[in-house]
Amino acid sequence: xxxxxxxxxxxxxxxxxxxxxxxxxxxxxxxxxxxxxxxxxxxxxxxxxxxxxxxxxxxxxxxxxxxxxxxxxxxxxxxxxxxxxxxxxxxxxxxxxxxxxxxxxxxxxxxxxxxxxxxxxxxxxxxxxxxxxxxxxxxxxxxxxxxxxxxxxxxxxxxxxxxxxxxxxxxxxxxxxxxxxxxxxxxxxxxxxxxxxxxxxxxxxxxxxxxxxxxxxxxxxxxxxxxxxxxxxxxxxxxxxxxxxxxxxxxxxxxxxxxxxxxxxxxxxxxxxxxxxxxxxxxxxxxxxxxxxxxxxxxxxxxxxxxxxxxxxxxxxxxxxxxxxxxxxxxxxxxxxxxxxxxxxxxxxxxxxxxxxxxxxxxxxxxxxxxxxxxxxxxxxxxxxxxxxxxxxxxxxxxxxxxxxxxxxxxxxxxxxxxxxxxxxxxxxxxxxxxxxxxx
Ligand code: HAX
Numbered sequence: 221x222x223x224x225x226x227x228x229x230x231x232x233x234x235x236x237x238x239x240x241x242x243x244x245x246x247x248x249x250x251x252x253x254x255x256x257x258x259x260x261x262x263x264x265x266x267x268x269x270x271x272x273x274x275x276x277x278x279x280x281x282x283x284x285x286x287x288x289x290x291x292x293x294x295x296x297x298x299x300x301x302x303x304x305x306x307x308x309x310x311x312x313x314x315x316x317x318x319x320x321x322x323x324x325x326x327x328x329x330x331x332x333x334x335x336x337x338x339x340x341x342x343x344x345x346x347x348x349x350x351x352x353x354x355x356x357x358x359x360x361x362x363x364x365x366x367x368x369x370x371x372x373x374x375x376x377x378x379x380x381x382x383x384x385x386x387x388x389x390x391x392x393x394x395x396x397x398x399x400x401x402x403x404x405x406x407x408x409x410x411x412x413x414x415x416x417x418x419x420x421x422x423x424x425x426x427x428x429x430x431x432x433x434x435x436x437x438x439x440x441x442x443x444x445x446x447x448x449x450x451x452x453x454x455x456x457x458x459x460x461x462x463x464x465x466x467x468x469x470x471x472x473x474x475x476x477x478x479x480x481x482x483x484x485x486x487x488x489x490x491x492x493x494x495x496x497x498x499x500x501x502x503x504x505x506x507x508x509x510x511x512x513x514x515x516x517x518x519x520x521x522x523x524x525x526x527x528x529x530x531x532x533x534x535x536x537x538x539x540x541x542x543x544x545x546x547x548x549x550x551x552x553x554x555x556x557x558x559x560x561x562x563x564x565x566x567x568x569x570x571x572x573x574x575x576x577x578x579x580x581x582x583x584x585x586x587x588x589x590x591x592x593x594x595x596x597x598x599x600x601x602x603x604x605x606x607x608x609x610x611x612x613x614x615x616x617x618x619x620x621x622x623x624x625x626x627x628x629x630x631x632x633x634x635x636x637x638x639x640x641x642x643x644x645x646x647x648x649x650x651x652x653x654x655x656x657x658x659x660x
Contacts, residue, residue: 237331239394241320246637253638270653278544282645283472285463287318287630295551296461303457304551311455311626312336312430315401318460318630337426339402343370346407355415359618360493362411363404364486371482373399380478389478390637396481397629404625405430408618409437416612431455434622440609446563447608451619453559454605457552457597458620460627465544466491467498471628472635476643481632488628489621498620502613504540505602508572517568524575525583532587538580540599542590549594553577556600560607569603 266281288298296303298314299321306314309323312332316324324332349369353362371377376392384392410421422437434455435448442448463472471488475481492498515523528538543550557577560570577595584593602616610616 237328238316238319238324238335239391241322241328242390242394242633242637245320250638270657273648273653276544283463283469284640285468285631286321286634287627288460288462290462290545292545292547295546295548298460302551304555306456307453307555309456310429310431310452311459311623314456314459315626315630318626319633333429335398336402336430337424339399340406340424340426342403342406342410343373346370347410350407350410350414357415358493359411359415359615360489360499360621362415363408363618363621364489364493366407366411367400367404367482367489368486370400370403371480371486374480374482375399376480380480386639390633393475393481393636394633397625397633400481400485401430401625401629404622405434406437408622409434409439411618412438412612412615416615438610442608450559450563450604450608453555454601454619455623455626457555457601458623460624460630463631465497466494467624468627468631471632472640473643475632475635476640481629484632485625485628488624492621492624493617498617498624500539500596501598501602501616501620504598505569505606505613505616507539508569508576508603511572512568518571519575521575521579524572525579528576528580529583532583538576538584540576541580541584541593541595543592543594543596546594546596547592549577550596550599552597553595553599556597556604560600560604564604564607567603567607569606570600573600573603 268280272278272280286299288296290296294302298306299317301317306317309317310329313323313329316322316328316332346366346369350362350366353365373396374392375395376389379392380389406421406424413419413421418439422439424433425436426433428436429452431452431454432448435442435451438451440447461468463469467488470491471484474484474487495503511519511524511527515527519527531538557574560567560573564570576599580595581593584590602613605616605619606613
């Protein structure tokens with residue numbers, strides 16, 4: 221079968237405003253980076269201890285990421301704005317903010333939304349690829365396969381092969397990222413409905429915002445609009461988490477080889493699928509459901525405490541707790557907890573989430589192993605989705621992935637715009653480390 225390429229020739233409205241905004245900011249940003257590297261290039265900003273080599277490079281300052289930062293005591297801050305001040309925004313607004321450092325004005329938001337709607341047609345072969353996968357494939361494997369399959373649409377690869385000027389390489393990267401961002405809600409919704417036998421694909425509604433449309437295509441019953449509200453919040457809260465987490469770092473490493481956004485995001489999604497990263501949200505709900513199975517639907521505080529202590533005593537993990545970087549209650553958890561208190565205070569699963577929050581930090585502190593005894597983003601989100609009828613927790617990481625594509629995209633577009641170098645740290649051998657130790 222011959223498939224028609226979806227390259228952008230026929231798209232009636234492509235956003236100019238966001239691209240123009242980035243273009244207008246670039247000269248000063250490039251000048252600043254050049255000047256910092258030229259005038260302060262030899263300034264030392266950190267040391268590397270051997271324990272960091274054995275500890276996943278934790279804390280080594282080795283990347284520049286301007287979209288967001290995660291402070292030990294602040295949690296996620298996007299372009300200087302704490303995430304808890306952004307919970308009423310739309311994901312499209314967050315994308316604009318990540319990229320430019322500014323929230324869009326009304327006309328800029330409308331322009332971006334229209335652009336995304338016009339790019340949203342998914343190439344037909346993607347449905348064939350997804351339909352060809354066994355139904356028991358994990359939704360994340362389906363999701364990353366679909367993104368990888370779309371690589372033939374890459375405008376970046378085509379432009380590179382045609383010899384585009386190095387300074388302009390960010391523009392086709394931008395086009396690829398916007399195309400992916402516009403199409404993933406439909407792909408994710410298709411995966412949900414096919415995998416969990418929810419019925420035919422629901423067509424997109426071009427009058428809705430990006431997350432509202434996604435909520436509609438998932439087909440979850442939503443009489444009062446609360447599920448769409450949750451989706452907007454979910455896609456905002458998961459959008460970015462600076463540059464060093466497994467998925468964002470993977471994305472940056474792959475794209476630094478001038479691989480296009482399809483290749484880079486596929487790799488990033490595969491990293492997100494790991495249980496210590498994005499898969500924790502599915503495991504967290506699984507953990508609570510198992511607890512209900514073991515000690516009852518509505519356990520007492522004492523029963524929850526005994527159950528969690530037993531897990532910790534056996535060397536197990538309390539999923540949804542701890543973080544590689546944070547040392548406070550993740551503000552994204554607080555946002556979800558607030559949503560739950562406002563919309564579903566009497567839900568049994570949500571009640572357990574609240575009980576665990578009161579109990580587990582104390583147990584982890586008592587145990588003294590986890591550096592961060594506080595809940596992370598994954599500790600509450602599953603209970604909210606479950607309440608609205610999205611009970612298939614294997615799907616939750618796909619939602620995370622749809623959202624994080626905003627962060628992957630903005631980080632990659634900016635890295636390309638700034639002409640970021642090929643990422644290639646030096647590895648050392650154990651013999652070399654032993655020799656270094658012997659010297660001291
Ligand atoms: N329950 C029990 N023990 C825990 C723990 C938890 N929630 N969190 C950390 N620990 C233990 C570790 O297993 C480790 O034990 P060992 O020394 O015996 O190996 C010790 O405490 C020190 O770990 P750490 O330095 O505090 O944690 P890391 O930075 O190595 O890992 C993790 C951070 C998030 C992976 C870890 O806290 C964890 O496994 N938590 C549970 C899984 C989870 O919630 N993951 C989601 C993270 C958020 C995210 O990225 N989402 O995408």
